[in-house]
Amino acid sequence: MGTEEKKRLRTEARALREGLGAAYRAQADEAIAARVTASEAFSEAPLVLAYCSVGSEVDTRALIREALRRGKVVALPRVVPGTRTMTWHAIGSLADAAPGFAGIPEPADDAATRIDATAVDKCALALVPGLIFDTHGFRLGYGGGFYDTFLSTFPGRSLGLIRERQLIDDLEKRDAREPFDRPVGLVATEGKLLTIL
Secondary structure, X not given: OOHHHHHHHHHHHHHHHHHOOHHHHHHHHHHHHHHHHOOHHHHHOOEEEOOOOOOOOOOOHHHHHHHHHOOOEEEEEEEOXXXXXXXXXXXXXXXXXXXXXXXXEEEOOOHHHEEXXXXXXXXXXXXXXXXXXXXXXXXXXXXXXXXXXXXXXXXXXXXXXXXXXXXXXXXXXXOOOOOOOOOOOEEEOOOOEEEOO
């Protein structure tokens, strides 16, 4: 897919997300959190690799708080400048994250809290953001390549969070899939939990 076309699709996807009413977003996000926390993937996970949502993304704070409440290890990513990679660090609460790369809350770069995401339990669960997901688990991200790089070596389960109105049938039909794209194994919306892999 051409860079201009992909840029256009990202612009469309952002506009769609921004256009969703605040009441719908809040209601959908609450239902998504409930669906995820009731899932076997979440219940079985000793470790949850999460992310701090920003702007109009699906709100992840309730999921992070619930994982911590259940005694799970929760880690957040830090972008490694000048690369397409992230390091993961365990947190004790949401207060352990401060605005970092692109204003996204990140944990401190502390070797003592670092988790090697390539060597975790196969029941570890990664929550994955996206502008759009399709029913095959593929996503349109923000263009940094961070999650495709991460998913290529992550041995656990991956779960995309998206509202129904941002879920499409097939990104390939929009000519928006590339060879390095990695699908998630599960997609949660307010209405369903799709098992892909």
